[in-house]
Amino acid sequence: MNKNYYITTPIYYPSAKPHMGHAYSSIVADFFARFKKMEGYNVFFLTGTDEHGQKIQRAAEKNNKKPLDFCNEISKTFLDLTKTLNLSNNDFIRTTEKRHHNSVQKLWSILESKGEIYLSKYSGWYSVSDEAFYLEDEIEEKNGIKLAKQSGSQVEWLEEESYFFKLSKWENKLLELYNNNENFILPKSRRNEVVSFVKSGLKDLSVSRKSFSWGVQVPTNKEHIIYVWLDALTNYISALNYPNTDDNLYRNYWPADLHMIGKDILRFHAVYWPAFLLAADLPTPKRVYGHGWILSGDEKMSKSKGNILDPIEIVNEYGLDPLRYYLLKEVSFGNDGNISKDKLISCINSDLANNFGNLCQRVLSFTEKNLSLKIPENYYFNKDDLNILNNFTNNYENLIQNINNQNINAYMNFIVENMFLANKYFNDQEPWKKKNDIKRLHTIIYTSLELIRKISILLYPVIPNSSLKALHIFNLDEKNINVDSIKDNEFLKPNLSINKIKILFNKINNDD
Protein backbone atom coordinates (compact mmCIF):
# COMPACT_ATOMS: atom_id res chain seq x y z
CA MET A 1 0.00 0.00 0.00
CA ASN A 2 1.22 3.44 -0.92
CA LYS A 3 1.62 5.38 2.30
CA ASN A 4 2.77 8.59 0.68
CA TYR A 5 0.58 11.62 0.38
CA TYR A 6 1.32 14.79 -1.56
CA ILE A 7 -0.81 17.87 -1.03
CA THR A 8 -0.30 21.39 -2.29
CA THR A 9 -1.70 24.86 -1.85
CA PRO A 10 -1.67 27.25 -4.78
CA ILE A 11 1.52 29.21 -5.02
CA TYR A 12 0.44 32.70 -4.15
CA TYR A 13 0.92 35.72 -6.34
CA PRO A 14 2.79 38.26 -4.27
CA SER A 15 1.57 41.44 -5.89
CA ALA A 16 0.09 42.37 -2.53
CA LYS A 17 0.21 41.10 1.00
CA PRO A 18 -1.62 37.94 2.08
CA HIS A 19 -5.35 38.08 2.71
CA MET A 20 -7.94 35.78 4.23
CA GLY A 21 -8.33 33.78 1.02
CA HIS A 22 -4.67 32.80 1.10
CA ALA A 23 -4.95 31.93 4.77
CA TYR A 24 -7.99 29.80 4.10
CA SER A 25 -6.42 27.72 1.32
CA SER A 26 -3.37 27.19 3.47
CA ILE A 27 -5.25 26.25 6.62
CA VAL A 28 -7.44 23.80 4.76
CA ALA A 29 -4.45 22.17 3.11
CA ASP A 30 -2.64 22.02 6.44
CA PHE A 31 -5.66 20.34 7.99
CA PHE A 32 -5.49 17.50 5.47
CA ALA A 33 -1.71 17.30 5.64
CA ARG A 34 -1.77 16.94 9.40
CA PHE A 35 -4.54 14.40 9.40
CA LYS A 36 -2.81 12.20 6.85
CA LYS A 37 0.40 12.47 8.83
CA MET A 38 -1.42 11.41 11.94
CA GLU A 39 -2.91 8.55 9.95
CA GLY A 40 0.58 7.28 9.29
CA TYR A 41 1.24 8.65 5.84
CA ASN A 42 4.49 10.18 4.72
CA VAL A 43 3.14 13.55 3.83
CA PHE A 44 4.71 16.08 1.56
CA PHE A 45 2.97 19.41 1.87
CA LEU A 46 3.99 22.20 -0.46
CA THR A 47 3.23 25.89 -0.63
CA GLY A 48 5.05 28.88 -2.06
CA THR A 49 4.90 31.97 -4.23
CA ASP A 50 4.39 32.57 -7.93
CA GLU A 51 6.56 35.55 -8.71
CA HIS A 52 6.78 36.11 -12.43
CA GLY A 53 4.77 38.10 -14.92
CA GLN A 54 4.21 41.56 -16.15
CA LYS A 55 2.06 42.54 -13.21
CA ILE A 56 4.93 41.93 -10.81
CA GLN A 57 7.41 43.59 -13.13
CA ARG A 58 5.29 46.72 -13.28
CA ALA A 59 4.60 46.71 -9.56
CA ALA A 60 8.33 46.53 -8.95
CA GLU A 61 9.02 49.40 -11.35
CA LYS A 62 6.39 51.46 -9.63
CA ASN A 63 8.18 50.92 -6.34
CA ASN A 64 11.54 51.67 -7.93
CA LYS A 65 12.77 48.22 -7.21
CA LYS A 66 14.31 45.41 -9.16
CA PRO A 67 11.75 42.69 -9.66
CA LEU A 68 13.67 40.19 -7.60
CA ASP A 69 14.16 42.58 -4.69
CA PHE A 70 10.48 43.38 -4.83
CA CYS A 71 9.60 39.68 -4.84
CA ASN A 72 11.96 38.87 -2.02
CA GLU A 73 10.16 41.30 0.18
CA ILE A 74 6.65 40.18 -0.58
CA SER A 75 7.42 36.49 -0.80
CA LYS A 76 8.79 36.86 2.70
CA THR A 77 5.38 37.96 3.94
CA PHE A 78 3.93 34.73 2.58
CA LEU A 79 6.72 32.72 4.11
CA ASP A 80 6.00 34.47 7.40
CA LEU A 81 2.34 33.59 6.98
CA THR A 82 3.23 29.89 6.98
CA LYS A 83 4.65 30.46 10.48
CA THR A 84 1.76 32.62 11.59
CA LEU A 85 -0.68 29.92 10.52
CA ASN A 86 1.49 27.13 11.93
CA LEU A 87 1.56 25.30 8.62
CA SER A 88 3.27 21.93 8.53
CA ASN A 89 4.59 22.46 5.02
CA ASN A 90 7.74 20.58 4.06
CA ASP A 91 8.88 23.10 1.50
CA PHE A 92 8.19 26.60 0.32
CA ILE A 93 8.89 27.01 -3.34
CA ARG A 94 9.48 30.25 -5.19
CA THR A 95 9.24 30.40 -8.94
CA THR A 96 12.28 32.67 -8.96
CA GLU A 97 14.45 29.82 -7.72
CA LYS A 98 16.95 28.12 -9.99
CA ARG A 99 15.53 24.66 -9.34
CA HIS A 100 12.20 25.87 -10.64
CA HIS A 101 13.65 27.56 -13.73
CA ASN A 102 15.41 24.33 -14.63
CA SER A 103 12.24 22.41 -14.17
CA VAL A 104 10.10 24.75 -16.28
CA GLN A 105 12.64 24.94 -19.07
CA LYS A 106 12.95 21.18 -19.16
CA LEU A 107 9.20 20.74 -19.32
CA TRP A 108 9.08 23.31 -22.10
CA SER A 109 11.81 21.54 -24.04
CA ILE A 110 9.97 18.27 -23.82
CA LEU A 111 6.73 19.85 -25.00
CA GLU A 112 8.56 21.55 -27.84
CA SER A 113 10.42 18.44 -28.89
CA LYS A 114 7.18 16.50 -28.94
CA GLY A 115 5.71 19.09 -31.27
CA GLU A 116 3.20 20.24 -28.68
CA ILE A 117 4.36 23.82 -28.93
CA TYR A 118 4.65 25.85 -32.13
CA LEU A 119 5.57 29.40 -33.00
CA SER A 120 2.90 31.65 -34.44
CA LYS A 121 1.58 35.14 -34.07
CA TYR A 122 -0.92 36.58 -31.71
CA SER A 123 -2.66 39.87 -31.90
CA GLY A 124 -5.38 41.10 -29.69
CA TRP A 125 -6.39 43.08 -26.67
CA TYR A 126 -4.19 42.19 -23.78
CA SER A 127 -4.81 42.84 -20.13
CA VAL A 128 -1.71 42.99 -18.02
CA SER A 129 -3.54 42.49 -14.76
CA ASP A 130 -5.44 39.46 -16.05
CA GLU A 131 -2.44 38.12 -17.99
CA ALA A 132 -4.87 37.31 -20.76
CA PHE A 133 -5.86 38.22 -24.27
CA TYR A 134 -9.39 39.20 -25.14
CA LEU A 135 -11.31 39.13 -28.37
CA GLU A 136 -12.77 42.28 -29.85
CA ASP A 137 -16.20 41.47 -28.51
CA GLU A 138 -14.91 40.78 -25.04
CA ILE A 139 -13.96 44.39 -24.51
CA GLU A 140 -15.82 47.63 -24.13
CA GLU A 141 -14.88 51.26 -24.14
CA LYS A 142 -15.50 53.62 -21.27
CA ASN A 143 -14.32 57.22 -21.27
CA GLY A 144 -11.98 56.42 -24.14
CA ILE A 145 -10.38 53.55 -22.25
CA LYS A 146 -10.69 49.99 -23.45
CA LEU A 147 -11.67 47.56 -20.73
CA ALA A 148 -12.20 43.83 -20.58
CA LYS A 149 -15.89 43.17 -20.00
CA GLN A 150 -15.27 40.27 -17.65
CA SER A 151 -12.78 41.79 -15.29
CA GLY A 152 -13.09 45.47 -15.99
CA SER A 153 -9.34 45.70 -16.29
CA GLN A 154 -7.66 47.88 -18.86
CA VAL A 155 -6.52 46.25 -22.09
CA GLU A 156 -3.98 47.32 -24.64
CA TRP A 157 -3.52 46.27 -28.24
CA LEU A 158 -0.75 43.81 -28.56
CA GLU A 159 0.59 42.14 -31.63
CA GLU A 160 3.40 39.76 -31.17
CA GLU A 161 5.02 36.54 -32.03
CA SER A 162 4.01 33.87 -29.57
CA TYR A 163 4.44 30.19 -28.94
CA PHE A 164 1.27 28.19 -28.75
CA PHE A 165 0.48 25.02 -26.90
CA LYS A 166 -1.73 22.58 -28.81
CA LEU A 167 -4.42 22.57 -26.21
CA SER A 168 -7.15 21.83 -28.74
CA LYS A 169 -5.56 18.46 -29.42
CA TRP A 170 -6.09 17.33 -25.82
CA GLU A 171 -9.80 17.92 -25.61
CA ASN A 172 -10.80 14.28 -25.79
CA LYS A 173 -8.01 13.06 -23.56
CA LEU A 174 -9.09 15.54 -20.93
CA LEU A 175 -12.69 14.44 -21.13
CA GLU A 176 -11.47 10.88 -20.82
CA LEU A 177 -9.51 11.86 -17.74
CA TYR A 178 -12.59 13.44 -16.17
CA ASN A 179 -14.71 10.45 -17.09
CA ASN A 180 -12.35 7.85 -15.76
CA ASN A 181 -11.77 9.75 -12.56
CA GLU A 182 -15.14 10.76 -11.23
CA ASN A 183 -13.52 12.72 -8.41
CA PHE A 184 -10.67 14.33 -10.29
CA ILE A 185 -12.42 17.66 -9.94
CA LEU A 186 -14.29 18.40 -6.74
CA PRO A 187 -16.73 19.59 -5.68
CA LYS A 188 -19.02 18.03 -8.25
CA SER A 189 -20.79 21.23 -9.21
CA ARG A 190 -17.53 22.69 -10.37
CA ARG A 191 -16.56 19.54 -12.13
CA ASN A 192 -19.59 20.05 -14.34
CA GLU A 193 -18.44 23.52 -15.22
CA VAL A 194 -15.05 22.34 -16.30
CA VAL A 195 -16.46 19.46 -18.31
CA SER A 196 -18.85 21.70 -20.17
CA PHE A 197 -16.09 24.19 -20.80
CA VAL A 198 -13.86 21.53 -22.34
CA LYS A 199 -16.75 20.07 -24.31
CA SER A 200 -17.46 23.44 -25.80
CA GLY A 201 -14.10 23.25 -27.54
CA LEU A 202 -10.58 24.28 -26.65
CA LYS A 203 -8.40 26.73 -28.51
CA ASP A 204 -4.65 26.51 -28.59
CA LEU A 205 -3.11 28.44 -25.78
CA SER A 206 -0.60 31.21 -26.12
CA VAL A 207 2.23 30.16 -23.84
CA SER A 208 4.88 32.81 -24.31
CA ARG A 209 5.22 36.58 -24.15
CA LYS A 210 7.67 38.93 -25.75
CA SER A 211 6.46 42.18 -24.29
CA PHE A 212 8.27 41.90 -21.00
CA SER A 213 11.19 40.07 -19.53
CA TRP A 214 10.32 39.05 -15.95
CA GLY A 215 9.94 35.31 -16.14
CA VAL A 216 11.50 32.08 -17.28
CA GLN A 217 13.08 32.29 -20.70
CA VAL A 218 12.10 29.98 -23.49
CA PRO A 219 15.26 27.84 -23.71
CA THR A 220 15.57 28.06 -27.47
CA ASN A 221 14.49 31.66 -27.90
CA LYS A 222 15.73 34.26 -25.45
CA GLU A 223 13.24 36.82 -26.70
CA HIS A 224 10.35 34.91 -25.19
CA ILE A 225 9.22 34.50 -21.64
CA ILE A 226 7.21 31.44 -20.72
CA TYR A 227 3.55 32.08 -19.95
CA VAL A 228 3.06 32.53 -16.23
CA TRP A 229 0.63 29.68 -15.78
CA LEU A 230 2.82 27.13 -17.51
CA ASP A 231 5.59 28.47 -15.35
CA ALA A 232 3.59 28.54 -12.12
CA LEU A 233 1.86 25.18 -12.35
CA THR A 234 5.17 23.46 -12.85
CA ASN A 235 6.07 24.36 -9.26
CA TYR A 236 4.23 21.26 -8.15
CA ILE A 237 6.88 19.07 -9.73
CA SER A 238 9.84 21.44 -9.38
CA ALA A 239 9.63 20.98 -5.66
CA LEU A 240 9.96 17.22 -6.19
CA ASN A 241 13.21 17.80 -8.06
CA TYR A 242 11.76 17.37 -11.50
CA PRO A 243 13.24 16.93 -14.12
CA ASN A 244 15.12 14.32 -12.15
CA THR A 245 12.35 11.74 -12.28
CA ASP A 246 14.58 9.22 -10.54
CA ASP A 247 14.72 11.44 -7.51
CA ASN A 248 13.08 9.97 -4.45
CA LEU A 249 10.81 12.92 -3.92
CA TYR A 250 9.48 12.70 -7.45
CA ARG A 251 9.15 8.94 -7.35
CA ASN A 252 7.39 8.93 -4.01
CA TYR A 253 5.10 11.86 -4.41
CA TRP A 254 4.17 12.42 -8.02
CA PRO A 255 1.35 12.39 -9.05
CA ALA A 256 0.01 14.62 -6.31
CA ASP A 257 -2.89 13.35 -4.26
CA LEU A 258 -4.54 16.71 -3.89
CA HIS A 259 -4.15 20.20 -5.30
CA MET A 260 -6.12 22.37 -2.94
CA ILE A 261 -7.07 25.60 -4.70
CA GLY A 262 -9.67 28.34 -4.80
CA LYS A 263 -12.44 28.10 -7.36
CA ASP A 264 -11.08 31.09 -9.27
CA ILE A 265 -8.10 29.16 -10.56
CA LEU A 266 -9.85 25.91 -11.23
CA ARG A 267 -9.54 26.06 -15.00
CA PHE A 268 -5.79 26.37 -14.89
CA HIS A 269 -5.52 23.38 -12.61
CA ALA A 270 -8.20 21.18 -14.10
CA VAL A 271 -7.67 21.91 -17.80
CA TYR A 272 -4.31 23.45 -18.63
CA TRP A 273 -2.21 21.64 -16.06
CA PRO A 274 -3.34 18.11 -16.90
CA ALA A 275 -3.07 18.98 -20.60
CA PHE A 276 0.53 20.07 -20.18
CA LEU A 277 1.30 16.91 -18.27
CA LEU A 278 -0.45 14.63 -20.73
CA ALA A 279 1.42 16.30 -23.57
CA ALA A 280 4.72 15.80 -21.76
CA ASP A 281 3.76 12.22 -21.02
CA LEU A 282 3.77 12.76 -17.28
CA PRO A 283 1.15 11.46 -14.84
CA THR A 284 -1.71 13.80 -13.97
CA PRO A 285 -2.59 14.69 -10.38
CA LYS A 286 -5.22 12.60 -8.66
CA ARG A 287 -7.48 15.36 -7.52
CA VAL A 288 -8.09 19.08 -7.77
CA TYR A 289 -10.39 20.60 -5.18
CA GLY A 290 -11.70 24.10 -5.89
CA HIS A 291 -12.94 25.49 -2.61
CA GLY A 292 -15.17 28.56 -2.29
CA TRP A 293 -14.37 32.09 -1.33
CA ILE A 294 -14.36 33.61 2.08
CA LEU A 295 -16.79 36.47 2.11
CA SER A 296 -17.43 39.10 4.70
CA GLY A 297 -21.04 40.03 5.25
CA ASP A 298 -22.14 38.43 1.99
CA GLU A 299 -19.71 40.43 -0.05
CA LYS A 300 -16.22 39.94 -1.32
CA MET A 301 -13.90 41.69 0.99
CA SER A 302 -12.64 44.94 -0.33
CA LYS A 303 -10.92 47.98 1.02
CA SER A 304 -13.63 50.33 -0.12
CA LYS A 305 -16.27 48.39 1.77
CA GLY A 306 -14.12 48.35 4.87
CA ASN A 307 -15.05 44.76 5.56
CA ILE A 308 -11.61 43.27 5.32
CA LEU A 309 -10.75 40.65 7.88
CA ASP A 310 -7.00 40.48 7.78
CA PRO A 311 -5.77 37.04 8.81
CA ILE A 312 -2.73 38.37 10.61
CA GLU A 313 -4.75 40.89 12.57
CA ILE A 314 -7.27 38.22 13.51
CA VAL A 315 -4.51 35.90 14.67
CA ASN A 316 -2.97 38.67 16.74
CA GLU A 317 -6.26 39.61 18.28
CA TYR A 318 -7.91 36.22 18.85
CA GLY A 319 -5.19 33.67 18.32
CA LEU A 320 -4.45 31.24 15.55
CA ASP A 321 -6.36 28.19 16.67
CA PRO A 322 -9.66 30.00 17.07
CA LEU A 323 -9.32 31.24 13.48
CA ARG A 324 -8.44 27.79 12.18
CA TYR A 325 -11.28 26.19 14.09
CA TYR A 326 -13.75 28.78 12.94
CA LEU A 327 -12.84 28.57 9.25
CA LEU A 328 -12.86 24.79 9.21
CA LYS A 329 -16.04 24.35 11.19
CA GLU A 330 -18.29 27.18 10.11
CA VAL A 331 -17.53 27.45 6.42
CA SER A 332 -19.49 24.89 4.43
CA PHE A 333 -16.52 23.44 2.61
CA GLY A 334 -16.71 23.80 -1.16
CA ASN A 335 -19.14 26.69 -0.93
CA ASP A 336 -18.47 30.33 -0.33
CA GLY A 337 -18.49 31.16 3.34
CA ASN A 338 -19.49 34.31 5.15
CA ILE A 339 -17.37 35.10 8.12
CA SER A 340 -17.58 37.79 10.73
CA LYS A 341 -15.93 38.72 13.99
CA ASP A 342 -19.16 38.17 15.88
CA LYS A 343 -19.44 34.62 14.62
CA LEU A 344 -15.80 34.01 15.33
CA ILE A 345 -16.22 35.17 18.90
CA SER A 346 -19.36 33.13 19.38
CA CYS A 347 -17.53 30.11 18.06
CA ILE A 348 -14.59 30.65 20.40
CA ASN A 349 -16.79 31.09 23.44
CA SER A 350 -19.27 28.32 22.77
CA ASP A 351 -17.27 25.54 21.22
CA LEU A 352 -13.76 26.13 22.40
CA ALA A 353 -14.00 27.80 25.80
CA ASN A 354 -17.33 26.61 27.22
CA ASN A 355 -17.45 23.25 25.60
CA PHE A 356 -14.06 21.68 25.00
CA GLY A 357 -11.88 23.92 27.15
CA ASN A 358 -14.17 23.65 30.09
CA LEU A 359 -14.47 19.90 29.65
CA CYS A 360 -10.72 19.58 30.07
CA GLN A 361 -10.77 21.90 33.01
CA ARG A 362 -13.55 20.25 34.98
CA VAL A 363 -12.20 16.74 34.49
CA LEU A 364 -8.66 17.75 35.27
CA SER A 365 -9.62 19.72 38.32
CA PHE A 366 -11.70 16.83 39.59
CA THR A 367 -8.81 14.46 39.01
CA GLU A 368 -6.51 16.74 40.92
CA LYS A 369 -8.79 17.05 43.92
CA ASN A 370 -9.79 13.43 44.14
CA LEU A 371 -6.99 11.46 42.56
CA SER A 372 -3.93 13.65 43.01
CA LEU A 373 -3.52 13.88 39.27
CA LYS A 374 -3.04 10.16 38.79
CA ILE A 375 -4.75 8.20 36.09
CA PRO A 376 -7.19 5.91 37.92
CA GLU A 377 -8.00 2.28 37.25
CA ASN A 378 -10.76 1.53 34.81
CA TYR A 379 -12.31 -1.18 36.96
CA TYR A 380 -15.24 -1.96 34.74
CA PHE A 381 -16.78 -0.13 31.84
CA ASN A 382 -20.52 -0.15 32.12
CA LYS A 383 -22.95 0.41 29.28
CA ASP A 384 -22.78 4.20 29.55
CA ASP A 385 -19.00 4.20 29.42
CA LEU A 386 -18.80 1.88 26.45
CA ASN A 387 -21.55 3.66 24.66
CA ILE A 388 -19.61 6.87 24.39
CA LEU A 389 -16.14 5.37 24.14
CA ASN A 390 -17.09 3.11 21.28
CA ASN A 391 -18.47 6.00 19.35
CA PHE A 392 -14.95 6.62 18.17
CA THR A 393 -14.24 3.03 17.27
CA ASN A 394 -17.52 2.70 15.45
CA ASN A 395 -17.03 5.85 13.44
CA TYR A 396 -13.38 5.43 12.68
CA GLU A 397 -13.83 4.33 9.09
CA ASN A 398 -16.33 7.09 8.48
CA LEU A 399 -13.89 9.66 9.72
CA ILE A 400 -11.19 8.38 7.39
CA GLN A 401 -13.64 8.44 4.51
CA ASN A 402 -14.69 11.96 5.37
CA ILE A 403 -11.11 13.08 5.13
CA ASN A 404 -10.50 11.21 1.90
CA ASN A 405 -13.56 12.85 0.40
CA GLN A 406 -12.64 16.28 1.74
CA ASN A 407 -15.81 16.24 3.78
CA ILE A 408 -14.51 18.62 6.40
CA ASN A 409 -17.90 19.51 7.83
CA ALA A 410 -18.88 15.94 8.62
CA TYR A 411 -15.54 15.49 10.36
CA MET A 412 -16.05 18.63 12.41
CA ASN A 413 -19.60 17.70 13.25
CA PHE A 414 -18.42 14.44 14.69
CA ILE A 415 -15.97 16.24 16.94
CA VAL A 416 -18.51 18.78 18.12
CA GLU A 417 -21.10 16.12 18.77
CA ASN A 418 -18.67 14.22 20.93
CA MET A 419 -17.60 17.29 22.83
CA PHE A 420 -21.24 17.68 23.81
CA LEU A 421 -21.62 14.02 24.61
CA ALA A 422 -18.51 14.06 26.79
CA ASN A 423 -19.83 16.98 28.83
CA LYS A 424 -23.18 15.28 29.12
CA TYR A 425 -21.52 12.06 30.17
CA PHE A 426 -19.66 13.79 32.97
CA ASN A 427 -22.84 15.53 34.04
CA ASP A 428 -24.99 12.42 33.98
CA GLN A 429 -22.48 10.26 35.80
CA GLU A 430 -22.12 12.81 38.59
CA PRO A 431 -18.74 11.65 39.85
CA TRP A 432 -19.00 14.18 42.71
CA LYS A 433 -21.74 12.03 44.16
CA LYS A 434 -19.77 8.80 43.84
CA LYS A 435 -17.24 9.35 46.59
CA ASN A 436 -18.47 6.30 48.45
CA ASP A 437 -18.16 4.13 45.36
CA ILE A 438 -14.50 4.55 44.50
CA LYS A 439 -14.41 1.96 41.76
CA ARG A 440 -17.21 3.63 39.89
CA LEU A 441 -15.74 7.05 40.47
CA HIS A 442 -12.38 5.92 39.13
CA THR A 443 -13.93 4.38 36.07
CA ILE A 444 -15.87 7.53 35.32
CA ILE A 445 -12.75 9.65 35.52
CA TYR A 446 -10.79 7.16 33.48
CA THR A 447 -13.46 7.26 30.81
CA SER A 448 -13.58 11.04 30.87
CA LEU A 449 -9.83 11.27 30.45
CA GLU A 450 -10.00 8.85 27.55
CA LEU A 451 -12.65 11.03 25.94
CA ILE A 452 -10.47 14.10 26.26
CA ARG A 453 -7.61 12.19 24.71
CA LYS A 454 -9.65 10.98 21.78
CA ILE A 455 -11.23 14.32 21.06
CA SER A 456 -7.89 16.07 21.33
CA ILE A 457 -6.40 13.73 18.77
CA LEU A 458 -9.18 14.44 16.33
CA LEU A 459 -8.67 18.12 16.96
CA TYR A 460 -4.98 17.95 16.13
CA PRO A 461 -5.34 18.72 12.40
CA VAL A 462 -7.78 21.50 13.20
CA ILE A 463 -6.07 23.29 16.06
CA PRO A 464 -2.65 21.72 16.41
CA ASN A 465 -1.30 23.98 19.15
CA SER A 466 -4.28 23.65 21.44
CA SER A 467 -4.61 19.96 20.75
CA LEU A 468 -1.02 19.39 21.74
CA LYS A 469 -1.53 21.43 24.90
CA ALA A 470 -4.41 19.18 25.79
CA LEU A 471 -2.49 16.04 24.90
CA HIS A 472 0.31 17.22 27.13
CA ILE A 473 -2.00 16.24 29.98
CA PHE A 474 -1.12 12.67 29.04
CA ASN A 475 2.48 13.42 28.10
CA LEU A 476 1.66 12.84 24.46
CA ASP A 477 3.36 14.91 21.82
CA GLU A 478 3.32 15.36 18.08
CA LYS A 479 5.58 12.39 17.47
CA ASN A 480 3.48 9.81 19.22
CA ILE A 481 -0.09 10.49 18.27
CA ASN A 482 -1.95 8.29 15.83
CA VAL A 483 -5.50 8.47 14.67
CA ASP A 484 -6.00 4.81 15.21
CA SER A 485 -5.40 5.17 18.89
CA ILE A 486 -8.88 6.66 19.15
CA LYS A 487 -10.14 3.11 18.74
CA ASP A 488 -8.36 2.10 21.91
CA ASN A 489 -10.51 2.51 25.02
CA GLU A 490 -7.71 1.64 27.38
CA PHE A 491 -4.84 3.61 26.00
CA LEU A 492 -4.12 5.45 29.21
CA LYS A 493 -2.05 3.61 31.78
CA PRO A 494 -3.42 3.69 35.33
CA ASN A 495 -1.29 5.24 38.07
CA LEU A 496 0.72 7.38 35.72
CA SER A 497 0.70 11.04 36.59
CA ILE A 498 -1.00 13.50 34.38
CA ASN A 499 -0.12 17.15 33.93
CA LYS A 500 -2.19 20.10 34.87
CA ILE A 501 -2.59 22.56 32.05
CA LYS A 502 -3.54 26.18 31.84
CA ILE A 503 -6.94 27.15 30.58
CA LEU A 504 -6.96 26.28 26.89
CA PHE A 505 -9.20 29.02 25.53
CA ASN A 506 -10.10 32.26 27.19
CA LYS A 507 -13.54 33.62 26.64
CA ILE A 508 -13.89 36.85 24.78
CA ASN A 509 -16.14 39.70 25.79
CA ASN A 510 -18.05 40.90 22.82
CA ASP A 511 -19.19 44.24 24.12
CA ASP A 512 -18.02 46.42 21.28
Add this chain to the structure above:
RNA sequence: GGCGGGGUAGCUCAGUUGGUUAGAGCGCGGGACUCAUAAGCCCGAGGUCAGUGGUUCGAUCCCACUUCCCGCUACCA
Protein backbone atom coordinates in the same frame (compact mmCIF):
# COMPACT_ATOMS: atom_id res chain seq x y z
C1' G B 1 -29.88 32.81 -24.12
C1' G B 2 -27.71 27.82 -22.66
C1' C B 3 -25.79 24.67 -18.72
C1' G B 4 -25.10 23.90 -13.50
C1' G B 5 -25.77 24.86 -8.15
C1' G B 6 -28.94 26.88 -4.60
C1' G B 7 -33.51 29.16 -1.89
C1' U B 8 -34.98 24.39 5.09
C1' A B 9 -36.12 27.67 12.47
C1' G B 10 -34.11 34.99 14.17
C1' C B 11 -28.68 33.64 12.36
C1' U B 12 -25.03 29.81 10.17
C1' C B 13 -26.00 25.37 7.97
C1' A B 14 -27.22 19.59 8.01
C1' G B 15 -30.72 16.19 6.01
C1' U B 16 -34.39 13.22 3.38
C1' U B 17 -32.29 6.53 -2.39
C1' G B 18 -40.41 9.81 -1.10
C1' G B 19 -43.14 7.20 4.49
C1' U B 20 -45.37 8.11 11.35
C1' U B 21 -44.11 14.37 15.63
C1' A B 22 -38.28 17.96 9.59
C1' G B 23 -32.58 18.26 12.48
C1' A B 24 -27.79 20.62 14.79
C1' G B 25 -25.15 24.76 16.68
C1' C B 26 -25.68 29.82 18.03
C1' G B 27 -29.42 33.22 19.93
C1' C B 28 -34.07 33.36 23.08
C1' G B 29 -37.49 31.61 27.56
C1' G B 30 -37.85 28.30 31.83
C1' G B 31 -35.87 24.40 35.33
C1' A B 32 -32.72 21.23 38.32
C1' C B 33 -27.59 20.70 39.78
C1' U B 34 -22.38 22.23 41.41
C1' C B 35 -16.84 18.91 39.27
C1' A B 36 -15.73 23.28 35.98
C1' U B 37 -13.72 29.26 32.38
C1' A B 38 -21.46 31.84 36.24
C1' A B 39 -19.11 26.82 32.22
C1' G B 40 -22.07 22.10 31.77
C1' C B 41 -27.04 19.35 31.91
C1' C B 42 -32.54 19.15 31.22
C1' C B 43 -37.14 21.24 29.21
C1' G B 44 -39.41 24.72 25.89
C1' A B 45 -40.76 28.44 22.16
C1' G B 46 -39.67 29.08 16.99
C1' G B 47 -40.26 26.31 10.29
C1' U B 48 -47.04 26.51 4.97
C1' C B 49 -38.58 22.75 4.04
C1' A B 50 -39.24 29.93 -2.07
C1' G B 51 -44.36 29.74 -4.86
C1' U B 52 -48.00 27.10 -7.99
C1' G B 53 -49.51 22.75 -10.28
C1' G B 54 -48.63 17.42 -11.22
C1' U B 55 -47.14 12.05 -10.34
C1' U B 56 -48.14 8.95 -5.90
C1' C B 57 -51.80 5.62 -0.93
C1' G B 58 -48.21 9.49 0.67
C1' A B 59 -43.49 14.89 -1.43
C1' U B 60 -39.51 19.21 1.85
C1' C B 61 -37.22 15.23 -1.19
C1' C B 62 -39.45 13.13 -8.06
C1' C B 63 -41.61 16.04 -12.56
C1' A B 64 -43.37 20.83 -14.86
C1' C B 65 -43.85 25.89 -14.53
C1' U B 66 -42.90 30.66 -11.78
C1' U B 67 -39.70 33.62 -8.88
C1' C B 68 -35.10 35.11 -6.44
C1' C B 69 -29.65 34.36 -5.60
C1' C B 70 -24.87 32.41 -7.28
C1' G B 71 -21.36 30.16 -10.75
C1' C B 72 -19.75 28.76 -15.70
C1' U B 73 -20.64 29.90 -20.77
C1' A B 74 -22.61 32.15 -25.28
C1' C B 75 -24.71 35.65 -28.32
C1' C B 76 -27.26 39.97 -29.92
C1' A B 77 -26.81 44.92 -30.05
